[in-house]
Amino acid sequence: MKARALRLLSNWFLWIFLLIFWAICSILSPFFRTLSNFSAIFLSATPIALVALGQTYVVLTGEFDLSVGAIASLATAVASVTMEFNLVLAIVTVLVAAMAIGLVNGFSVTKFRLPSFIATLAMMFVITGIALVIRPSPGGYISEAFQKIMLLDLQGFPITAFLILVFLGVFGELLLQGTSFGRHIYATGGKTQAANLMGINTDRIKTIVFMISAVSAAVGGLFVAARYGSGNAVAGAPYLFDSFTAVFMGGTLVTGGIGNYKNTLAAALVISSLTTILQFMQVNIWYQYVIKGLLLLSVAGNQLLIARRGGYRFERG
Secondary structure, three states: OHHHHHHHHHHHHHHHHHHHHHHHHHHHOOOOOOHHHHHHHHHHHHHHHHHHHHHHHHHHOOOOOOOHHHHHHHHHHHHHHHOOOOHHHHHHHHHHHHHHHHHHHHHHHHOOOOOHHHHHHHHHHHHHHHHHHHOOOOEOOOOHHHHHHHOOEEOOEEHHHHHHHHHHHHHHHHHHHOOHHHHHHHHHHHOHHHHHHOOOOHHHHHHHHHHHHHHHHHHHHHHHHHHHOOEOOOOOHHHHHHHHHHHHHOOOOOOOOOOOHHHHHHHHHHHHHHHHHHHHOOOOHHHHHHHHHHHHHHHHHHHHHHHHHOOOOOOOO
16 A cells, blocks of 8 residues: 555656645745736646657657757748648648658668667758748748637636647547557667567657657647747747756656656646746846756756666556
8 A cells, every 4th residue: 555655656746746836836926826827837838748748759769859849940930931821731731741850750760770869960950941941030920810729718818728738638648558559659668679579660669759759849839839929940949958858857767668748747837837937036048048957957867867776666657
């Protein structure tokens, strides 16, 4: 019974921490417990959670995707050009382009055996260049209808953003915990050779998760475009940073094979809440980067330390 309670606490620790964090901040500042503040938190957390969805899957397979921020930026740039002609065509174009990018990333890693760090870093530079050609300066056209849908609110509460977060939490966990594909993701990250001997096509699994990563990053970029009402070739850059922080803070092991999405989602809310507090305290944006950098360094370093010591003893996922 005690071991079960400890496992339950470990699995939900970050959500408990988030609630305690919100409670303390609400006591310290009346502003924090306002509807407008929580609306800002959910709006800010949504693109982080979207980008971190695919990043979680990629890291679980033992790989990294450094192109997600550039993909989100490209999505805003393409949308700002194509939405002027047709909304549906614009969304389809963005998603198809993202799938193609994810496929190239997957093939680079699985067929050409390039380290994912190198393959996706190179892709990041390529995509950034393309985005700058398409949208050299912020601007363009984002459909008002699209903005109304993505930013739908009820008396100031962002309904669409909240529903996206709920959907991500359910979908992200069900895919990992309730499907054979999810179990294959864990097996691939746990030990690729053993997974291959079990009959799992690990190259296929990795290619698919890179495609999922690219598409989820593109959807995050579309949300950013709707929120700011324009395209920007560098708008998605911060989400590379935030996605890794959310994944590692959520407990997904740097070396793959262990982790889940529900804690990544909690971490995205923690990061968004921290950003909101820093902005409320009028902390300079450059110092915010320093704080986030130290946060990423600490959580990633802690993950590596635990992995080397063999500190994980609870079930995968």
